[in-house]
Amino acid sequence: MKDFYVGVVLTDPFHTSIFGICVHNNFFGFRIVGFNSPQALAKYGLGIVGYHNYGKVFTHVAPHSCIVAGICLRIKNDMKLDEQAQAVLSYQNYTVPPAIEGVVLQPLKKHRSLEGAFMEHLRLNNGLVEGLSTPFEARQISVSWAVPGRINAFHIHPKRIQDELWCVLEGTLLVWLVDLRADSPTKGTRRPVLLSGEAPSLLYIPSGVAHGYRAGHRGALLLYAMNDQFNPSDPNEGRLPWDFFGAELWADDKG
Structure with a gap:
């Protein structure tokens, strides 16, 4: 046709x-x-x-x-389909994910060769990250390993400021961000972000934005920096149920 x-x-x-x-x-x-x-x-x-x-x-x-x-x-020269197929027909959505105020996604340069690859993660000047569009002082750097298919959601840090800077080095993470800040112009906005070790990026997550991830079929290695330090006597690790914003966020794409 x-x-x-x-x-x-x-x-x-x-x-x-x-x-x-x-x-x-x-x-x-x-x-x-x-x-x-x-x-x-x-x-x-x-x-x-x-x-x-x-x-x-x-x-x-x-x-x-x-x-x-x-x-x-x-x-128009539309094709006629079987009635049952027509009743359940849908179309892929290619709209750009909505922006969340303060969230930054910044690609990194991964230099590849036959022998391997090299990448600069962060450049620091007196603790401040250089080249980032928003000020960020790294006070703690951590590593997290996720097994294939793991869902780790949702985290939020309401007691005090704890911005985070994520980077996936291996595997893939589907990250969901939800703006819960009462005074934010993008309050309530949900945004998916795919982080991959094949094409690494820095994902800056400001305080008040709930975040969680699902690991891909090969799992993932996540390196992240925070501008606060974990305090076991007064933890700032808030949790919301993994399906608080809908279980469909983590559903397999079988289309």
């Missing part, structure tokens, strides 16, 4: 109208397959106008500085 588009070109230097039918092509764009003018056909031939979504105006600079412009309209 193909969707067909009708393209109408407005003008050229000789005011010769060009009309054509365009076939949608994911790789090359809209291809003009017919003209109403022999002069135009001889001059321009079959040419690529450029790919745009239907309903959008397209422009193309043709030979001899001729400006070609037009609009493409879609003629």
Whole structure:
């Protein structure tokens, strides 16, 4: 099945109208397959106008500085499906995850070679992390190993400020962040973040943002820094149930 588009070109230097039918092509764009003018056909031939979504105006600079412009309209040619399949049909969602105020995701440079790989984790100047878009003083650095499939959620640190800086060195973590700060402009926002040892990043999690993770099928090695130190006599390790924001957050993607 193909969707067909009708393209109408407005003008050229000789005011010769060009009309054509365009076939949608994911790789090359809209291809003009017919003209109403022999002069135009001889001059321009079959040419690529450029790919745009239907309903959008397209422009193309043709030979001899001729400006070609037009609009493409879609003629629907929907496929009919089995009624039971149609009833449960859904489509993949590619929307960008919503931002949470203060959360920073900063890629790191992992230098690879045949012999292995090297990466700088943090550069410190009097305890302050350099190159981060928000001030952060590292006071404790810890390592956590997660077995495959482990869910560790949700953590929050309400007694005093404890911002964290996460980096996955091996494996993969699906991290969920939920803004619980009462005065935050993004209060209540949920955001998923995928951290991977293949393409390491720094994830800055400000205080008041609940956080938890699920490890991938190979488990994960998490290196994280905090701007506070763990105090066993007055722990600041708040916990919420793993499914407090919905068990579906941790469901397998089987689609």
